[in-house]
Amino acid sequence: MYTCSLDRMTDKIKTFSKFGDAGHGGITRYSLSPEAKMAREEFIKRMKAIGAEIEIDDVANIYATIPGSDPDAKRIVTGSHCDSVKNGGNYDGILGVMSAMEVLETVVEQNIPHKHPLTAMIWTNEEGSLYPPAMMVSGIVCNDYLPPEIAKNFKYENMMASKAMEAHEGSADTFGEALDASGYKGDKKYRLNPEQYLCNFEAHIEQGPILEDNGNDIGVVDCVLGMFNYSLKFTGFAAHAGTFPMDKRHDALYAASQALCYLHDEVDKLGRPELVYTTGEIYCHPCVHTVIPDEVEFSLDVRHEDPEVRAKVMEIVKDIASKKWAGCDCEIRENWKRDTVYWNEKLVGYVKEAADEAGISNQMIHSGAGHDAQFVAYMLPTTMIFVQTKDGLSHCEPEYAKPEHCTSGATVLLNAILKADAAFE
């Protein structure tokens, strides 16, 4: 059992929190922005300082590798992303990078014997905050291994053409242009691949309140929840707000609001407390205060491990589409969906054993959020480790994880990697 350094982790947290510091506790660090480049430089500087070899692939992923005792052995990789959402926190993504660095630093400092080379990694553009979609680059790198309905959303050419959502200091019009200008466009031969790599671990903050509520420092993650994302569109007709009588109206916004309340009532009747569903986006046309809306569309994001539970919600959605709402028609459209992605059972077991042996409080947990690891899981045996998050807050500036918990996460990561190193050829 080896232990990572609280002092070194605390120093990393302080240092990386400066890159993109928005002045009120959090960061805005879009992928390939000047702030993200500072984080990348710091990563490379610290990894070179322990003698790691640096490789950069053609989509700006950075790999820092220290050798193992067997020069022919495949590498064990661990890492996460260094970009953030707008006004995000100091932990989402970068904690997995700092944990990976901490693992390699501890191995070098304590001269820990290991057979396989160990690689710490930064993934490019996980959040997709400036250049959508999210998990863009793991979607590119793992494309040949993804199910076709997911792979088609991450075609290299389309990703390069992804347009910036807003103008940001030093930003380019497209992701491809940002990549070309970044100085981090390396060689395709360095991309993560199953010939050279053995398995993958990603440490991440939980981004929810379950660990804290249960008094556990670490989550042993077993899967990423399956989900579907739909749009529900309501169509009525527009008329003057002052002259058109109420009983003649087909008000699309009123229709949508009735349907949304009905949806909540019916889904809640399923009685599945672990089911989560969200309407976060709404489009109203013409969105003028003197005009009755003729078209309203809202999004629906539904997540649960069990496909049967998701299917039950889908029945409710279809039932909504088969009815009239305030005289308006409802049409539904699937945007995307994914099955639950289960992590490699052996690796999950090593994480659990490592946490138990270190005396770190832990529990099994699912991931409700998407991560690069879920795409890598189609290519390599993969698992994740979650670190307790204060008040369950993430993707916002108050996002916080205690340095002690972050260090415990790195310690579990280190010892789980050493178990995989000993067990795997």
Ligand SMILES: [Zn+2]
């Ligand atoms: Zn993340």
